[in-house]
Amino acid sequence: MVNFFSTDSELVPVEGYDLIGDVHGCATTLENLLQKLGYKKIQSVYQHPKRRVIFLGDIVDRGPNIREALLLVHAMVQKGSAHMVLGNHEYNALTYCEKIKHSAASNCQYLRPHNPANCALIAETLEQFSDYPNEWSEMLEWFKTLPLFMEFGSAQQGNMFRVVHACWDHDIVAHHKSIFGDGHFDENFLHQSVCTNTAESHAIQVLTRGVVFPLPDGVKVVTQEGHVRSTFRTKFWAEKAETYGDLLFQPDPIPAEIAALPIAQDHRSKMVRYGLDQPPLFVGHYWLKGNPKPITNNIACLDYSAVKYGRLVAYRMDGEQQLQTKKFVWEYVDP
Numbered sequence: 117m118v119n120f121f122s123t124d125s126e127l128v129p130v131e132g133y134d135l136i137g138d139v140h141g142c143a144t145t146l147e148n149l150l151q152k153l154g155y156k157k158i159q160s161v162y163q164h165p166k167r168r169v170i171f172l173g174d175i176v177d178r179g180p181n182i183r184e185a186l187l188l189v190h191a192m193v194q195k196g197s198a199h200m201v202l203g204n205h206e207y208n209a210l211t212y213c214e215k216i217k218h219s220a221a222s223n224c225q226y227l228r229p230h231n232p233a234n235c236a237l238i239a240e241t242l243e244q245f246s247d248y249p250n251e252w253s254e255m256l257e258w259f260k261t262l263p264l265f266m267e268f269g270s271a272q273q274g275n276m277f278r279v280v281h282a283c284w285d286h287d288i289v290a291h292h293k294s295i296f297g298d299g300h301f302d303e304n305f306l307h308q309s310v311c312t313n314t315a316e317s318h319a320i321q322v323l324t325r326g327v328v329f330p331l332p333d334g335v336k337v338v339t340q341e342g343h344v345r346s347t348f349r350t351k352f353w354a355e356k357a358e359t360y361g362d363l364l365f366q367p368d369p370i371p372a373e374i375a376a377l378p379i380a381q382d383h384r385s386k387m388v389r390y391g392l393d394q395p396p397l398f399v400g401h402y403w404l405k406g407n408p409k410p411i412t413n414n415i416a417c418l419d420y421s422a423v424k425y426g427r428l429v430a431y432r433m434d435g436e437q438q439l440q441t442k443k444f445v446w447e448y449v450d451p
């Protein structure tokens with residue numbers, strides 16, 4: 117058994133990590149999954165004597181028991197029983213509720229505009245916290261302390277792995293580390309991240325939402341959820357990609373005539389390559405379906421659409437550098 121040293125302040129030896137994908141308010145399923153993984157409620161916080169959970173972000177929005185899920189995860193992180201990286205939905209919540217400084221000249225009061233689409237996305241979360249305003253403020257303050265990415269283990273010991281909500285981009289991570297030392301960010305970063313064409317907005321976009329390309333010539337597609345999209349989500353790992361169809365990484369198809377088009381040069385330069393020789397990487401975010409398995413030998417996505425009655429998925433990580441299908445564990449979400 118590999119002994120990791122956790123990043124907990126007390127430096128408890130940790131034998132392994134259980135990574136969990138997007139919860140989106142599925143609190144009951146999360147409790148069932150934690151129990152299946154051997155975590156027990158001690159002083160009302162789920163804990164394991166030898167293991168820690170790593171949440172991949174997106175605990176809030178969409179699901180039935182958002183407040184319960186968030187309080188459960190928050191309590192685990194506070195106790196040192198879990199880690200968490202920021203998901204795009206936590207980032208949305210944070211910027212939706214954070215006021216712009218000196219906004220006298222602007223008619224937009226908040227970092228994230230309160231337009232109908234943004235309001236609808238967060239409505240259920242705000243509704244569930246409406247009787248608990250102090251709790252919600254505490255959650256927002258906590259979101260500000262969450263890292264955008266994390267690294268565990270060590271390259272020397274051969275048990276290193278990485279965690280980010282949507283996409284690991286070496287250049288963005290290196291730049292961020294050169295300023296902040298790790299994946300954490302500050303208030304200035306947050307405020308810069310809502311401005312167009314800043315390094316901060318680019319970092320948030322890629323790390324928490326992935327590499328998204330526009331569909332050419334104003335083409336729009338209607339998703340399975342009924343949303344109209346003019347963009348599509350792409351793969352970010354090393355693979356031979358010649359056409360847009362080769363790059364596609366989302367449940368919804370794009371029109372066949374566009375899928376067959378060769379990738380334009382300016383898009384090629386924006387493609388992110390996570391090499392097969394890199395340490396294992398865990399992401400959430402992508403609404404996968406079917407039987408959980410690694411995407412490549414070193415990349416696993418753990419979002420299997422729990423909130424759409426899919427599966428809430430965990431990976432039991434013991435430091436192996438080749439990810440294994442048998443190490444996925446899940447709970448079905450009962451309609």
Ligand SMILES: [Mn+2]
Binds near residue numbers: 138205
């Ligand atoms: Mn997400």
